[in-house]
Amino acid sequence: DARVTQTPRHKVTEMGQEVTMRCQPILGHNTVFWYRQTMMQGLELLAYFRNRAPLDDSGMPKDRFSAEMPDATLATLKIQPSEPRDSAVYFCASGPGQANQPQHFGDGTRLSIL
Amino acid sequence: GEDVEQSLFLSVREGDSSVINCTYTDSSSTYLYWYKQEPGAGLQLLTYIFSNMDMKQDQRLTVLLNKKDKHLSLRIADTQTGDSAIYFCAEERGYSTLTFGKGTMLLVSP
Numbered sequence: 632d633a634r635v636t637q638t639p640r641h642k643v644t645e646m647g648q649e650v651t652m653r654c655q656p657i658l659g660h661n662t663v664f665w666y667r668q669t670m671m672q673g674l675e676l677l678a679y680f681r682n683r684a685p686l687d688d689s690g691m692p693k694d695r696f697s698a699e700m701p702d703a704t705l706a707t708l709k710i711q712p713s714e715p716r717d718s719a720v721y722f723c724a725s726g727p728g729q730a731n732q733p734q735h736f737g738d739g740t741r742l743s744i745l
Numbered sequence: 746g747e748d749v750e751q752s753l754f755l756s757v758r759e760g761d762s763s764v765i766n767c768t769y770t771d772s773s774s775t776y777l778y779w780y781k782q783e784p785g786a787g788l789q790l791l792t793y794i795f796s797n798m799d800m801k802q803d804q805r806l807t808v809l810l811n812k813k814d815k816h817l818s819l820r821i822a823d824t825q826t827g828d829s830a831i832y833f834c835a836e837e838r839g840y841s842t843l844t845f846g847k848g849t850m851l852l853v854s855p
Contacts, residue, residue: 635787664842673847674788674833687842722787731776731795734786734843 633657637737644699645745649711650659652740655704656725663706664734665691665698666722674722683726712742750835751793751846756853763821765849767834768791774836778843779808779819791819791832819853829853 636655644650656663664679678688683700691698695714700706710717720741723735748759748764775796780788781839783843793830794801795815796810801808807820821828 674845676844679842720754724788731793733793734788735777736780736789738785738787 633726633735635723635737637721637736637740639740640738641741641743643743643745646714647712648744649709650713650717650742650744652708652721652723652742654706654708654723654725654737656706656723658704660725660727660735661703661727662717662728662734663728663732664701664724665708666705666721666724668739669718677721679707703718713742715744718742718744746815749834749836749844749846750829751832751849752848752853754845754850756852757824759824763824763828763851764846765771765832765834765851767817767819767846769815769817769834769836769844771836771838772812772846773839776837777807777808777810777817777819778837779795779834779837780833780845782796782833782848783797824851824853826855 638653662681663679667675667677677691678698679686680700697709701713720739722736722739726734772831776793778793781791782788792803792806793807794810805822828854831848833848834846
């Protein structure tokens with residue numbers, strides 16, 4: 632089965648360090664989403680792309696977060712500098728970009744900032 | 746408000762039926778979805794319903810939609826311990842973007 636692949640699965644680092652999370656969407660999907668999941672806030676949409684162009688990143692703190700799609704097979708989410716409050720599980724999802732064509736999620740990157 | 750609302754927790758016994766409820770906000774949403782999240786994993790699509798339908802059945806799952814009240818429910822028949830997970834309701838608001846509820850944790854006891 633086609634899957635969304637996220638790396639790394641786990642990341643522990645100290646505050647102030649740069650963190651890069653990667654996502655390989657399902658081949659042929661043209662929309663990519665980044666979510667953050669915490670106990671307090673639930674699942675929050677950070678940013679999404681359509682045909683590699685950012686459509687909405689209003690959910691993302693702009694001063695430290697950046698999201699890019701260097702090519703159709705790779706999406707990245709960077710945090711620089713990282714802070715303890717960034718600790719969460721970050722999910723990538725991809726979809727065909729049509730109604731009734733659901734998003735498929737990766738297994739997430741569990742990030743801990745000490 | 747703009748939130749999709751779900752109850753946070755449901756506990757049932759194995760073999761019973763489980764009903765997870767959700768209220769959504771956008772009457773123009775075309776599709777409504779249920780996702781399941783097991784520990785340490787991402788969200789897995791369970792089922793969906795088109796907004797002009799009242800009910801959809803898929804094996805042990807039944808989705809009911811009350812569009813007037815913007816109320817969605819997921820019924821799991823003959824609930825098993827393997828159904829223990831967090832269940833998310835989501836509404837589609839265009840460009841395949843979804844707005845999720847905070848999830849309902851279902852605990853199934855033997």
